Amino acid sequence: MWEHVPVKHPKPDASEFIGILMGRVPQHRTPLVEYIVDDVVMRPIVENLLERQWVVPKDRESLKAHLDNFIEFWYRMGYDFVRLEIGLPFKENRLITQDPASDKMRAWTDEHQGAISNWEDFECYPWPKVEDVDFFVLEYINSHLPEGMGFISCHAAGIFEHLSWIMSLEGLSLALYDNPELVEAVSNKIGELITKFYEHLLQLENLVAVLQGDDMGFRTGTLISPDALRKYILPWHKRWAEMTHRRGIPYFLHSCGNITAIMDDLINDVGIDGKHSFEDAIIPVEEFQSLYGDRIAVLGGVDLNILGAGTPEMVRKRTRKLIETCGSKGRFAIGSGNSIPTYVPVENYLAMIDEALKG
Numbered sequence: 001m002w003e004h005v006p007v008k009h010p011k012p013d014a015s016e017f018i019g020i021l022m023g024r025v026p027q028h029r030t031p032l033v034e035y036i037v038d039d040v041v042m043r044p045i046v047e048n049l050l051e052r053q054w055v056v057p058k059d060r061e062s063l064k065a066h067l068d069n070f071i072e073f074w075y076r077m078g079y080d081f082v083r084l085e086i087g088l089p090f091k092e093n094r095l096i097t098q099d100p101a102s103d104k105m106r107a108w109t110d111e112h113q114g115a116i117s118n119w120e121d122f123e124c125y126p127w128p129k130v131e132d133v134d135f136f137v138l139e140y141i142n143s144h145l146p147e148g149m150g151f152i153s154c155h156a157a158g159i160f161e162h163l164s165w166i167m168s169l170e171g172l173s174l175a176l177y178d179n180p181e182l183v184e185a186v187s188n189k190i191g192e193l194i195t196k197f198y199e200h201l202l203q204l205e206n207l208v209a210v211l212q213g214d215d216m217g218f219r220t221g222t223l224i225s226p227d228a229l230r231k232y233i234l235p236w237h238k239r240w241a242e243m244t245h246r247r248g249i250p251y252f253l254h255s256c257g258n259i260t261a262i263m264d265d266l267i268n269d270v271g272i273d274g275k276h277s278f279e280d281a282i283i284p285v286e287e288f289q290s291l292y293g294d295r296i297a298v299l300g301g302v303d304l305n306i307l308g309a310g311t312p313e314m315v316r317k318r319t320r321k322l323i324e325t326c327g328s329k330g331r332f333a334i335g336s337g338n339s340i341p342t343y344v345p346v347e348n349y350l351a352m353i354d355e356a357l358k359g
Helices: 016-019 039-049 060-076 119-124 135-143 159-167 168-178 179-202 226-234 234-246 258-272 285-292 304-309 312-329 346-356
Strands: 081-084 094-098 105-109 150-153 207-213 251-254 274-276 297-299
Touching: 016 207, 039 060, 039 226, 060 081, 060 135, 081 207, 119 179, 135 150, 159 168, 159 179, 168 179, 168 251, 179 207, 179 234, 207 234, 207 312, 226 234, 226 258, 234 251, 234 258, 251 258, 251 297, 251 346, 258 285, 285 297, 304 312, 304 346
Parallel strands: 081 150, 150 207, 207 251, 251 274, 274 297
Antiparallel strands: 094 105
């Protein structure tokens, strides 16, 4: 059923992958890119196609075995890199419910009541310490990559996400008018801590790019005003982009929603090198590339509505179209428009990969 997956003799080339996206190497192939592949989708592939025993991490040794499977998955699916992220354990109010597409539990952020809503909350908040973070999983992957593969990582969730989760989206929206000094204090504290996290992350010698997630939009616009994003959020992304560039690698941004209002800021001021996360109902990836593809790389674009609810044939058709249109223009990698969550059928994910690997 699958002609090209799993790849029998992978020949990853992370240097060429980055060269294509940065426009330094002619796009003679359309490389694969992905943000996250959920374990629910990954496990049957590891067990049935890769014929490896799935390991649930319970201690350090089982964690190593789990990470070995994780690396093998990215390697045998034809990627030029492995992507995994961890982050600081910020205290955020969560609502726990059953994932409708699997037997997992899913956490949803409380949008109405945050952990910080006033100065007393701010002073009492248990701010995490970077020195308490266990970087083992990042260091293990960095040191166990197959020849030719690179490592792509970031801090798990960006500054806007953590700000809106810690204060709640409703609380943040009110505080922007009622208590902007508190918003600035919380955002600065988060930004300073993530900056310290990056000081460690950027020391990993096989890191070839940062792909930072920070969802700042919804269907028709940004979640808070563009001016508020410019004041409290974008300066921190600019700092991390500068740190990443000093390390000699690109800074890519994953951001869901309609962020057209700040795209020029992201490109011209922040200095992002590429954009990930696209939804056809907002702006199809072909249209985005026509607007911005002469300045930054374009990553992914197969809409989740197709991946989640379409047939494998529909997925193949859309994948091929993007390779022929966006891929032909250069600085493009093929993958999902967002990520591979639990509700994407395994056969649809594999159809996308198999079609892309045809070349």
